[in-house]
Amino acid sequence: MSVVARQGFKYSIIGYIGFLLGTISAIFIFPYNFEFYGKLRYILPTAEMLVPFVVLGISYSNVKFFHRVERDGKKQNMLSLSLLAVFISFIIFTGVFLVLPHFFPKFRYSEAWKLKEMILPLILILSLCTIFNKYTSNYKRIVVSNIFDNLFPKIANLGAFCLFSYFLLSQKIAFAFFFGMFALMLLGYIYYTNRLERIQPDFDTAYFRKDNFWKEFFNYSFFGFLGTFGNYLAINSFMIGEFMGMEEVGIYSVLYALISLISIPQLGLFNISAPIINKTLAEGDMDELDRFHKKTSLSLYFLGAVLFSCIMVGFPYLTEFMPKNGTMLREYEPVVWIWGSAVLIDLATGFNGNIISLSKYYRFNILIMLLLAGLTIGLNYYFIKNTDLKLIGIALSTAISLTTYNVIKIAFNYFVFKVSPLTIEMIFVSIICTLAITVAIVLPNFNNNFINLVYKPAVVLILIYIGNYFTKVFPLEDYVNAKFIKSIFKFK
Numbered sequence: 001m002s003v004v005a006r007q008g009f010k011y012s013i014i015g016y017i018g019f020l021l022g023t024i025s026a027i028f029i030f031p032y033n034f035e036f037y038g039k040l041r042y043i044l045p046t047a048e049m050l051v052p053f054v055v056l057g058i059s060y061s062n063v064k065f066f067h068r069v070e071r072d073g074k075k076q077n078m079l080s081l082s083l084l085a086v087f088i089s090f091i092i093f094t095g096v097f098l099v100l101p102h103f104f105p106k107f108r109y110s111e112a113w114k115l116k117e118m119i120l121p122l123i124l125i126l127s128l129c130t131i132f133n134k135y136t137s138n139y140k141r142i143v144v145s146n147i148f149d150n151l152f153p154k155i156a157n158l159g160a161f162c163l164f165s166y167f168l169l170s171q172k173i174a175f176a177f178f179f180g181m182f183a184l185m186l187l188g189y190i191y192y193t194n195r196l197e198r199i200q201p202d203f204d205t206a207y208f209r210k211d212n213f214w215k216e217f218f219n220y221s222f223f224g225f226l227g228t229f230g231n232y233l234a235i236n237s238f239m240i241g242e243f244m245g246m247e248e249v250g251i252y253s254v255l256y257a258l259i260s261l262i263s264i265p266q267l268g269l270f271n272i273s274a275p276i277i278n279k280t281l282a283e284g285d286m287d288e289l290d291r292f293h294k295k296t297s298l299s300l301y302f303l304g305a306v307l308f309s310c311i312m313v314g315f316p317y318l319t320e321f322m323p324k325n326g327t328m329l330r331e332y333e334p335v336v337w338i339w340g341s342a343v344l345i346d347l348a349t350g351f352n353g354n355i356i357s358l359s360k361y362y363r364f365n366i367l368i369m370l371l372l373a374g375l376t377i378g379l380n381y382y383f384i385k386n387t388d389l390k391l392i393g394i395a396l397s398t399a400i401s402l403t404t405y406n407v408i409k410i411a412f413n414y415f416v417f418k419v420s421p422l423t424i425e426m427i428f429v430s431i432i433c434t435l436a437i438t439v440a441i442v443l444p445n446f447n448n449n450f451i452n453l454v455y456k457p458a459v460v461l462i463l464i465y466i467g468n469y470f471t472k473v474f475p476l477e478d479y480v481n482a483k484f485i486k487s488i489f490k491f492k
Contacts, residue, residue: 014143018150019261025158026257031323033165034250040157040178041253042246043115045237047122052231054090054127057224058082059134061217063274064358066138069207077202079193082131084203090124111241118175125182132189136196138275144192148185156181224357226366229373232401236394239380244390251328252391255335258311258318262304262343273351278358289355290419297350297421298429302474304347305433306464308340310457313440317453335395342399345406350421352409361416368408375401425473432467436460 030037062082069078097120101108112119133145160178163169193199208214233256241249273296280289319330356365379400383393414420440456440463468474 014146014150016261018154019257021151021158022154022257022260025154025161026254027318027322029158030161030250030254031329033161034247034254034328036164036171036174036246036250037157037161037253038241038246038248038250039115040160042111042237042241042249043118043122043178044153044157045234046112046115046241047119047126049231049234049238050093050119050123051126051130052225052228054093054123055086055130055225055228056089057221057226057228058085059130060224060357061221062131062134063138064220064278065217066135066275067278070138072207074202074207075197076200077204077207079131079135079199080202081205081208082135083128086127086131087124090127093123094120111246112238118179121179122182125186129182129186129189132186132193136189136193139196140275141196145189148188148192152181152185152188220362223363223366226370229369232372232376232398235373235376236380236398239377239384240391240394243384248391251332252394254329255332255339255391258315259336259340259343261311262307262340263347266300266304266347274354274358277351277354281355281359286418289417293350293355293419293421294423297348298423298425298474300347300350301344301426302429304344305429306461308344309433309437309440309460309464311336311340312437313456313460314453317449317456320449321453332391334392338392338395338399342395342402345403348421348426349406349410352406352413352421355413355417355419356409359417361412364412368405368412371408372401372405375404428467428471428473432464432471432473433460436463436467439463 059082062078065078066075069075097116101113107113129148133149136142136145156178159181160174163177164171164174190199205214208217237249237252240252273292276292277289280286280292315333315336316330319327322329353365353369356362376397379397380394383389383397387393389396410420410422437460440459443456443459445452446455465476468476
């Protein structure tokens, strides 16, 4: 089994463990106090939204130019200078942040300013982790980094929440634990990177000054920086916190914890596939890229559709096991349908954005990312200010902007590279899953909600399996076999 499949599968396993931890917490723990959970979920996405202003796209250049610096024996030089540049950038960013209230007095009343003691240090840690994350992905090793990125934040949220809401310790102690987990994550990244290849600090600038390589490096970084503004999840959390309140952030975050199951395999596969995409683009092998693109997109869409189908039929019964606020989540079931459908469409488009960002047309990716950010902010503001839809409006905003964004990318890649993620098999997957959901919904309910929670998704899985068995739209036999299962336990 190839390193891509093995690492991608392991990445997904870690993702599912993180999802299980997040789901259990979302169902049985976080609804106990949406207000404090919302505050925790406001801090991290706000920091993530501001990280690009510190990293400035340098992390992407660590992937784009890795093979070049590896050939010249300057990998450590690139890593060292990248970390130094991020640290200097953070100092400048902090200075700007602290003087903003002198020019915009209303900024003092924002939640971001009130929580700056947590947000600013977290920005530095996440920025440094971003560099290590992209750098280590060049070794086609993404499993350990997923443990840091997926499990550590969930443990930070859960631990801090329990300390404050259940053990009744002070908010200060809860925040200290929260921040400590991210500090530990950074130390873990440093240790793991050193294990892959001994870190040897090299701050000499001669290599980057030669032939003005630094201009090419920072030019690509700058456009990578512009392309990071499409983080609609962070934008949503920030705007909900500023305009609706922390309780709504908490509800939104619990719903996101459920929907995020659909897209877990996407992140791992994209990270491990980036070097492969880069290689096929450099060699001009568009046929191979198209084949890989279609295969990957179908895999993501099939798995996502299966999970989405199970969530749809199980969600109403899942809320019955939540604490006192389960009723509030049940009222927002349309959010799950709308937002989940948008994520499913995103999965079907595969790694469209990666193809553009790793090609000479990467500037175009910037334009559509800015479009995504602009649409998200504009539509969010419209629905918040002009309707009573609340979180349903946020879901509609996300669906509209994300779908528009993906349609543009599909069209661009088709006309420029002659590659497309769409296949006829996706239509059959949609039909099979739709029929499975319909049958499961119309089947009679038992008086016991636990039985309903188990048996209805089970019916969906059985029907999808039968439909796939006869149509052969997805090669399950390639993954459900002893050889593949054995290969995933080879941690190399």
